[in-house]
Amino acid sequence: MTLSQEELAEELSDGATTRVHSRLRVVAGRFFRSPQGIAGFAVLAAMFLLAFAGPLVTRWSYTDKDFTAFLQPPSPDHWFGTLQTGADVFALTLRGMQKSLVVGLLAALVSTALAALVGAFAGYFLGWTDRVLSWTTDLLLVLPAFLVLAIMSPLFGAGQWALFVVMLALFLWMVTSKVVRGMTISLKEREFIQAARYMGVPPVRIVFRHVLPNLSSLLVVDATLNVSAAILTETSLSYFGFGIQPPDVSFGTLIADGSRTATYAPWTFWFVAGLLVVTVLAVNLVGDALRDAFDPAAKRAR
Amino acid sequence: MRPVLEVTDLGVTFGGVPAVRGLGYAVRPGEVLAVVGESGSGKSVAAAAVMGLLPRGARVTGSVRLHGRELIGAPARELDALRGRTISMVFQDPLSALTPVYRVGDQIAEAVRVHQRVSRENAQVKAVELLELVGIPRPAERALAFPHEFSGGMRQRVMIAMAIANDPDVIICDEPTTALDVTVQAQVLEVLKTAQRETGAAIIMITHDLGVVAGFADRVLVMYAGRPVEVGGVDDVYYRPRMPYTVGLLGSVPRIDRQGGRLTPIEGSPPSPGALPPGCPFAPRCPLWVAACDESEPPLYEVGEGHRAACIRWEEVRPADAADLAGPAGTGGDGGDGGEPPAGPRERHRRTVLEVSGLVKDYPLIKGAVFRRRVGTVHAVAGVGFDIREGETLALVGESGSGKTTTLTQILELAAPQAGRIVVLGRDTSRLGRGERTAIRRDLQVVFQDPLASLDPRMTVHDIVAEPLRTHGRRQPGRRVAELLALVGLDPEHAARYPQDFSGGQRQRVGIARALALEPRLLVLDEPVSALDVSIQAGVINLLGALRARLGLSYLFVAHDLAVVRHLADRVAVMYLGRIAEIGRIDAVYDAPMHPYTQALLSAIPLPDPARERSRRRILLEGDLPSPADPPTGCRFRTRCPKFRGELTDDERGLCVQVEPDVRTLGEDHGAACHYAERRVVV
Incomplete structure (x- = not known):
């Protein structure tokens, strides 16, 4: 070490160069630099705003029925038109969007988090932890999810959407968890994990700090897919009358009802379907951008 | 023809x-x-x-x-x-x-x-x-x-x-x-x-490998950035190089026939082929750079009979020994002087930082997927003992399969060994509680072989270097991280980058910075330079030497490259099939090895010196390393030992077959595990 460098080091410690270049900031910075990320994030934010602030600007609520307008096309009075019952499609769509967005995003997050945790812990600790966790995973894998959800549907009454989210998530995570477990086992042999162990980093922290971030590409893609999967599962459950119970609505019930009248009253179907497509698209954009932001090698690829 | x-x-x-x-x-x-x-x-x-x-x-x-x-x-x-x-x-x-x-x-x-x-x-x-x-x-x-x-x-x-x-x-x-x-x-x-x-x-x-070339080739072509920069007869290129890159390359090779001390690294790293500098591609790293170098790429000049070099100043280029190239090349970010050659027999420090005695580690050989059964035992380490005093560097050398890495992981695990004793910083590892183990990890750090594999690819350099600090309870590591990066010769401004954005040598510096973060007393180096190119390797070796002198570190250095070891270590332990064949002060072992295996090992290393390489006689070992699952009886080396085969009488051989030799002290701080050890100059 030359003297000049030593001096440099001291100079640095005198100055206030305590800027933190931690991972969180770098990832956030990279996410918001990518046009995809900004677009996806903006659209998602707009959707949420529409879903939760929208009801304030229209004078109809989703339970109201306008007995002067049955199955009317869009007009200044009813922006998205009305249903056969006289219900306002705009108000209904917003209400359904609230449910679907929350259910879809939450279920996806919960299921991916569950998959990551179970898989990583099973793969990292092996032994008894692995046996217990893998057994649970296998058990849930063989349960017929749709049937269980259908049987439990009476429980998802008014205000029980949180339970619904948990149940949806509970049947989405198993396959990913198996993949995560396998990848963790191979990651565990890598030198940087060894390095952390020899440094004295506690095992649980190694899982969170080294194992999971290195699986982030997989997890982000999985979460993105799960959003669509959760929304679609909810939609199909609701279509069969199991999921969200009337008078509450969701994208699923709306699409189910709208599809019957779609040919001669397109407004009952196309607005909901369009918003569903836009939502899934935005989630995918965010997922892509997040994956690139997490992956340090992605910068050079483009 | x-x-x-x-x-x-x-x-x-x-x-x-x-x-x-x-x-x-x-x-x-x-x-x-x-x-x-x-x-x-x-x-x-x-x-x-x-x-x-x-x-x-x-x-x-x-x-x-x-x-x-x-x-x-x-x-x-x-x-x-x-x-x-x-x-x-x-x-x-x-x-x-x-x-x-x-x-x-x-x-x-x-x-x-x-x-x-x-x-x-x-x-x-x-x-x-x-x-x-x-x-x-x-x-x-x-x-x-x-x-x-x-x-x-x-x-x-x-x-x-x-x-x-x-x-x-x-x-x-x-x-x-x-x-x-x-x-x-x-x-x-x-x-x-x-x-x-x-x-x-x-x-x-x-x-x-410039050593291999010296003994094997008639002519040499040196390539840099996709282009030939010097071509000529092997003697011309080695003794009369006319291109600064060749000079730098030859100067940065560690050699087993030279005592420790500074190597002359080439500054910087090779240009990426997508972004070549204008003019001579070597110009940014060249100690002889002048403005004219950046004007156009130099052609290959005829500098002698059948000897051509691509340098406009070829007449002024001199081999590293003659010209003082070390001066201008050493001023850069490569860690200055230090790493003084251990002059003469030095008194060993009294405090011991690591003591290993009788260490044994077996791995079971298991066959079958459904009915798993043990079919044998791999004796990876079979009774190894050495100690490291404060401020000392012990190198553990040996070929693959010699058990050096197993020894290392046994020490790093800080767990009770299968047999034998490991005492780290005065604490016996078999009697450590969880808290004590964490405390010792502060003072015992490790640098791995492959810097890319040992740095988490998803973490920024800041987070990587800060990790040991955070783990051992330091809240605001920002300033210390900048200090450490500057210490190993990196720009602290680059802390927000990922390891992938660095070159091999820089990555290894990040690894060293992380290992130094907690000011450890014992640093374990697992082949720290073997994944690096020669010109980069020299800089890292110099850095390690300088840091040891400045921070009073002790190194346990594991390597298969005996030339690198000579530049960095005070003492060396040569391992063969899970046992130590020879141990002692580096000069003693290299200049007059006593164990036939050490002699063969040293004589097998090619020197980057064509004339000497041609006149050298190698002791060629026959065959391969025996399987550690089934080592020979008696002396483990006897199946390949040239002495056993050629020089000993049948009576003398009996001892080799029956009795496994232990390390005997045969000189001042020099011991060998051979019944018939005798000194021999082989380099």
């Missing part, structure tokens, strides 16, 4: 990025041309271009003439007829170059039958002959074995046998000995010489 292979103005580009530019050479029958260069210099790509083995995306220009026949642009069928018959290749990794599911003999026979009209039986006979030629014992029997039943050195011999099967005129060897241990490397180089004698072929030897 007319050249067999003539390459002129060869250029290769991958999607617009040039990998090889303006390469030209000619080889005559029986001549050995060495192509040297660091990774990324385009030497392997050039060889693949000559063979016509490049992927579709590559654009090849220029001309390659084999016996006057143009190969570039030749139809595939024509090339197929030439490849393997007139021109053949030996690859670096002999495991992936052999098909795992066919018998070795069949693979050689296939190579024969592709080009010659011979019957299956005759081809088999020829295969066995070839195996015998390359020195495989019991060739008829071994021809029926599969590749996985061969050791690395044996596989490389098979590859050579296949390469010479059709009596080619040119053999291209792409780093043929890089993946092998030194004693095996010496054997394989001998085989290559035999092969050349038998076939009279020209050999193009691609390598980064």
